[in-house]
Amino acid sequence: MDISLRIVIPSLLLFVLFIVDIGEGHNTCPELRCRAEGPPIRFPFRLKDRQPDQHCGYPGFDLYCSHNNDTVLELPTSVKAFVKNIYYESQLIVVTDSDNCFPRKILRLNLSSPPFQFKNYYLSNYSLFSCTPDKESPYLISCLSNFSTSVYAFFSDDDIDDLPILSCTKMYTVSSVPDVIWNLPSLELTWSEPAKCGHCERKGKKCRFQNNSTDLKTECFPNKGISRKIVTTAIGSILGSFLLVLVVYALYRVYRYDKAEKENQARIEKFLEDYKAFKPTRYSYNDVKRITNQFTEKLGQGAYGTVFKGKFSNEIHVAVKILNSSKGNGEEFINEVGTMGRIHHVNVVRMVGFCADGFRRALVYEFLPNDSLEKFISSVDSKLFLGWEKLQDIALGIAKGIEYLHQGCDQRILHFDIKPHNILLDQNFNPKISDFGLAKLCAKDQSAVSMTTARGTMGYIAPEVFSRNFGSVSYKSDVYSFGILLLEMVGGRKNVDVSTENTSQIYFPEWIYNLLEQKEDLRVYVEDNGDAKIAKKLAIVGLWCIQWHPMDRPSMKVVVQMLEGEGDKLTMPPNPFASTGTTKINVSMPTRRLNQELEVILESE
The missing domain is CATH 1.10.510.10 (Transferase(Phosphotransferase) domain 1)
Structure with missing residues (x-):
């Protein structure tokens, strides 16, 4: 990339970010994301590794970015969940477990206190049993089961005599959990406080702490910056101009590349033309090994030898035929070199050179990519x-x-x-x-x-x-x-x-x-x-x-x-x-x- 573009592109991006910042009304707690396609993070949530200011988020709504740029929410107690979506208007957050198995962490998951609760699910008490795999139940927990043991969740208030648990061992009991937790990869959680933020979002406004508030009261505030339409227009104009510059630059680079490519082709043609007037070049066996990169890429094999792909440079590729020393008396080698050294025709393969290094013999031809x-x-x-x-x-x-x-x-x-x-x-x-x-x-x-x-x-x-x-x-x-x-x-x-x-x-x-x-x-x-x-x-x-x-x-x-x-x-x-x-x-x-x-x-x- 030219040095001019190295200066222009970062400057343009900074200007766009400046316009966006104006459009956000100089918000000191701007909306962030862990990755481009990740959920937007704004009040009442706070991205604590990028927003150290406590007033940017409500207590208990801290998020952070993982090393893979996943958005992570830590649930009580020490249960980490990945955030898929946040619906601010309905005050709903969708989370998944890191290994798609919430039942494995159910004993540590405690949602009896704020800020998050299960969505309006029917909550029940369950007893978990480890059984032989032949039991049939709608509450098989797939992620806890394996080929030798199946884990089931039965309602705790069911009569134990009615349960098929003759070959089972009780593991533990959990209270007040929804039945969807056993086999669904994601959970929907809601929050009731701060309640006002959902109302703000539905009105097209944003939510924040009241100024100088000491009791966690929140308020709605309008977008006081430039209107979104103006921001969009400004960004569109800037990006349009930038794209126009890029197109002109790309055409210039294509012209430069085409010119350079023609010069390269002329150089290659001149290189090949040299062998029209002179005999093919004689190479040593070390040259042949270097050209073929130690015989790395094999193209084919025949009765008289093996063919490898080689190159003189990134532009000039060749096919190198290593003749079998055990075949014939060298007549084929003499025929090839003696005949092809005097041939130049568009429908005859060009011989670039040959190797006659002791008993080692090789023929170097132009490379043809489409086989025979x-x-x-x-x-x-x-x-x-x-x-x-x-x-x-x-x-x-x-x-x-x-x-x-x-x-x-x-x-x-x-x-x-x-x-x-x-x-x-x-x-x-x-x-x-x-x-x-x-x-x-x-x-x-x-x-x-x-x-x-x-x-x-x-x-x-x-x-x-x-x-x-x-x-x-x-x-x-x-x-x-x-x-x-x-x-x-x-x-x-x-x-x-x-x-x-x-x-x-x-x-x-x-x-x-x-x-x-x-x-x-x-x-x-x-x-x-x-x-x-x-x-x-x-x-x-x-x-x-x-x-x-x-x-x-x-x-x-x-x-x-x-x-x-x-x-x-x-x-x-x-x-x-x-x-x-x-x-x-x-x-x-x-x-x-x-x-x-x-x-x-x-x-x-």
């Missing part, structure tokens, strides 16, 4: 469904990211592991491709790459990665994985039984193709026709991408154009599940596509 796409398309929780327009935006962003990998770099980058788990979402749910551990580099004019082993995740791997029968491995392999991802985005909302029994009879992409070919509804959860068109477009593009032979699949540039265009203009692709020219493929299950003799494609790096 898999969370939002595989969850059965409808609240996590992003909506079809957002899914279309996400699909287009992924496609642009893959197109950049294929065409936007000096060398073509083949990802080989496109799947929902590797698509991360930023604070605005913009997609970013991550995890380049399986990536390969090749020249842009290179039509095929060699492979010694299959790369990727089952279900997303293109057929040619397994067998030369389907063609050569190329950038079209990523197109196939993207097509499966698109169909999975549609299938995340599918209405089909995928039980163990059914999975042997249905393959979801083929089911999608058959529905579209027969011009039937996709049976996905849609809000309107616009949603249905989006779902259909994503499905058709996905089916084009998963054509069996790589040459039949579109490039990612064409895929982007298809996603950006009108879905009604898209034509249905050939059936990718029909028999190939040389081999009959059983497509009843995804795994059966692979049940043939595979010709290994040799790799020469």
